[in-house]
Amino acid sequence: MKIIIVGATGTMGKHLTIAFEKEHEVIKAASKGGDIQVDITSAESIENMYNQAGPFDALISTAGPTYVGPWKKMTEKDFKKGIDGKMMGQINLVLIGQHYINPRGSFSLITGALTHDPQKNFANASAANGAVEAFVRAAAIELENGIRINAVSPTVIENSPHYFPFFPGDIPVTMQQLEFGFRKSIFGANTGQVIRL
Ligand SMILES: NC(=O)c1ccc[n+]([C@@H]2O[C@H](COP(=O)([O-])OP(=O)(O)OC[C@H]3O[C@@H](n4cnc5c(N)ncnc54)[C@H](OP(=O)(O)O)[C@@H]3O)[C@@H](O)[C@H]2O)c1
Numbered sequence: 508m509k510i511i512i513v514g515a516t517g518t519m520g521k522h523l524t525i526a527f528e529k530e531h532e533v534i535k536a537a538s539k540g541g542d543i544q545v546d547i548t549s550a551e552s553i554e555n556m557y558n559q560a561g562p563f564d565a566l567i568s569t570a571g572p573t574y575v576g577p578w579k580k581m582t583e584k585d586f587k588k589g590i591d592g593k594m595m596g597q598i599n600l601v602l603i604g605q606h607y608i609n610p611r612g613s614f615s616l617i618t619g620a621l622t623h624d625p626q627k628n629f630a631n632a633s634a635a636n637g638a639v640e641a642f643v644r645a646a647a648i649e650l651e652n653g654i655r656i657n658a659v660s661p662t663v664i665e666n667s668p669h670y671f672p673f674f675p676g677d678i679p680v681t682m683q684q685l686e687f688g689f690r691k692s693i694f695g696a697n698t699g700q701v702i703r704l
Contacts, residue, residue: 508530508531508532508564508565508693509531509532509534509560509562509563509564509565510527510531510532510533510534510563510564510565510566510567510693511533511534511536511556511560511563511565511566511567512524512527512533512534512535512536512567512568512569513536513537513545513547513556513566513567513568513569513570513600514536514537514567514568514569514570514571514617515533515535515536515537515541515569516535516537516539516540516541517537517569517570518664518666518667519569519617519664519666519685520535520537520567520569520570522666522682522685522686523567523569523685523686523689526686534560534563536556536560537570538570543556543559543560547568547570547592547596547597547599547600548572548591548592548595548596550599550603553596553599553600553603553604554603557603557604557606557607560607561607562607562608562609563607563608563609563612564608564609564611564612564613565612565613565614565615565693566600566601566604566608566612566613566614566615567615567689567693568597568600568614568615568616568617569617570592570596570597570617571589571592571593571596571597571617571618571632571635571639572588572589572592572593572596573588573589573592573593573629573631573632573635574586574588574589574631575628575629575631575632576628577628578627578628578630581630581631585631586631586634588631589631589632589634589635590634590635592635593617593632593635593636593639594634594635594638594639597616597617597639597642598638598639598642600614600616601614601616601642601646601656605650605654608654610652610653610654611652611653611654611655612654612655613654613655613656613657613692613693613698614646614654614655614656614657615656615657615658615659615689615692615693616639616643616656616657616658616659617658617659617660618636618639618640618658618659618660618701619632619636619660619661619662620660620661620662620663620677620703621633621636622636622637622640622660622701624662624677626673626674627673628673629673636660639658640658640660640701643656643657643658643699643700643701644699646699647698647699648699650698655692655696655697655698656698656699657691657692657697657698657699657700657701657702658700658701658702659685659688659689659692659702659704660701660702660703660704661680661684661685661688661704662674662677662678662679662680662704663677663679663680664679664680664681664682664685665679665680665681665682666682667679680704684704685704688702688704
């Protein structure tokens with residue numbers, strides 16, 4: 508299978524790349540580094556990425572920039588970071604990618620537990636996650652040729668200890684659990700699902 512991982516150089520993306528490249532052709536994309544450079548806030552840049560990658564079977568996105576910071580100081584400009592990044596960036600990966608993906612391919616986007624379980628400083632991510640999850644359900648009834656789409660939604664992950672203090676009481680999701688959430692999305696039959704970890 509040919510799998511594009513957008514966000515491949517990040518905490519999640521590095522683990523998923525190592526896990527999947529044992530058995531599949533993995534194309535690593537990120538704004539810096541990787542095999543292909545892409546800025547998901549630019550539709551033109553996404554189009555360039557797909558043109559360079561060629562037809563593919565699965566798209567994983569672990570790229571979802573958001574604003575993290577104190578509520579009282581948050582401005583519209585700050586909030587746009589998640590709207591243009593985690594929300595519209597991932598939506599555009601699908602809207603544009605549907606014209607490049609092989610029949611029976613799949614899109615796996617990243618959201619997070621913050622959709623339903625908010626934490627202080629993360630309102631921007633909560634809102635972007637909710638929009639992406641609603642989009643996933645809607646896109647699933649529109650995509651043709653057996654193309655599937657799901658979101659993977661973990662709470663804080665074990666390789667991000669700097670976030671642990673922001674998620675009191677949450678048991679971190681292991682990297683293996685994260686990987687298996689993506690495995691379910693890519694190799695399973697479901698579509699329009701939010702795979703909660
Ligand atoms: N870490 C957690 O505990 C956790 C838990 C639940 C959900 N999440 C969500 O999961 C996602 C990934 O988390 P992570 O911890 O793996 O993040 P990370 O370590 O910061 O990695 C983010 C990746 O996305 C890329 N990226 C960022 N902005 C981009 C852009 N505009 N265009 C293209 N690529 C871009 C980065 O590449 P460059 O460095 O080259 O920009 C990097 O490869 C985030 O949306 C986060 O909200 C994280």
